[in-house]
Amino acid sequence: MMHIKYPKILAVNKEECEWIFEWELYIQEKIDWANLQIGINEWWIYIGSRTQLVYSNWVLHKEFWGVEKYVLNHEWIIEFLSNQPQFVLYWEWLVKHTIIYPEKYYNKFYLFDIYNKQTDEFAQIDYVNMIAKEFNIETPELFYKGESTLEHAKTFVWKSSMEVPQEWIVIKNIWFINKRGNKQYWKIVREEFKEANQIVFWGYSKWDVEMEFATKYVTEARVFKIVHKIEQNESRKIDIKDTPRVMWMVYNDCFMEEMREFAWKRAIDFWELQKKCWQRSRYIFHDLLNNF
Numbered sequence: 001m002m003h004i005k006y007p008k009i010l011a012v013n014k015e016e017c018e019w020i021f022e023w024e025l026y027i028q029e030k031i032d033w034a035n036l037q038i039g040i041n042e043w044w045i046y047i048g049s050r051t052q053l054v055y056s057n058w059v060l061h062k063e064f065w066g067v068e069k070y071v072l073n074h075e076w077i078i079e080f081l082s083n084q085p086q087f088v089l090y091w092e093w094l095v096k097h098t099i100i101y102p103e104k105y106y107n108k109f110y111l112f113d114i115y116n117k118q119t120d121e122f123a124q125i126d127y128v129n130m131i132a133k134e135f136n137i138e139t140p141e142l143f144y145k146g147e148s149t150l151e152h153a154k155t156f157v158w159k160s161s162m163e164v165p166q167e168w169i170v171i172k173n174i175w176f177i178n179k180r181g182n183k184q185y186w187k188i189v190r191e192e193f194k195e196a197n198q199i200v201f202w203g204y205s206k207w208d209v210e211m212e213f214a215t216k217y218v219t220e221a222r223v224f225k226i227v228h229k230i231e232q233n234e235s236r237k238i239d240i241k242d243t244p245r246v247m248w249m250v251y252n253d254c255f256m257e258e259m260r261e262f263a264w265k266r267a268i269d270f271w272e273l274q275k276k277c278w279q280r281s282r283y284i285f286h287d288l289l290n291n292f
Helices: 067-072 075-083 125-134 150-154 209-217 220-234 240-263 270-291
Strands: 009-011 025-029 034-041 044-048 053-056 087-094 108-116 142-146 168-172 185-189
Touching (some): 044 067, 053 067, 209 240, 209 270, 240 270
Antiparallel strands (some): 034 044, 087 108
């Protein structure tokens, strides 16, 4: 099977993330851009983005910032996967986009995970880092390994090895299984970039639950996330013509990630909710475009 989608990383305050601090944890810097996977399928190299197949069997299915040239000319990737076809490598491919990193960090792969198709398991970070060190591959900074608390973990959010204040941290332990029986990784975002952080430019009364939802969850950080996703998948700079698409994708992201928790014991007019989420996401998106 090709294109094994990387598990979604949830905010640490979600219900699915209860009990995580009862385990030994790895706290790692999150690099923000193109999540890619590279693997072998029937002895052919394939490359996938977060959502789709980019390259396989010598066929380029979708232009993606020249990533296939990098992979096919990278001797170590070909050698490693040819000898270990059960592995899928997960990387961040960092090129210039809306978040500006110092020049020295661009045009590199950052290996952050390895998946074993035979055992259906992800590798611990110790193994990932060992492989990366052996073959001189960049990896996200590992800030801490050991027992932790939420307060302790938050102290690492303010750190960045790449000089970029927009970053957040990822918390991992492959042995942790949440209360729903799923394996889960988690993230903590800096306070000013939290998706659920309220960016108030419209007031609302305590009775206006639709506006409360839109104001609370349709944030600059969430719109940025959708913008990045479109840019990654289509290898282009986003523009004003993408407004309807951004509005739909932001609303869907809010609905899927936040509605269950928000709607508990609330009566909601979903047509009004959609309208207000669209209005707010359009406002934020156009404001972001004006500042790019």
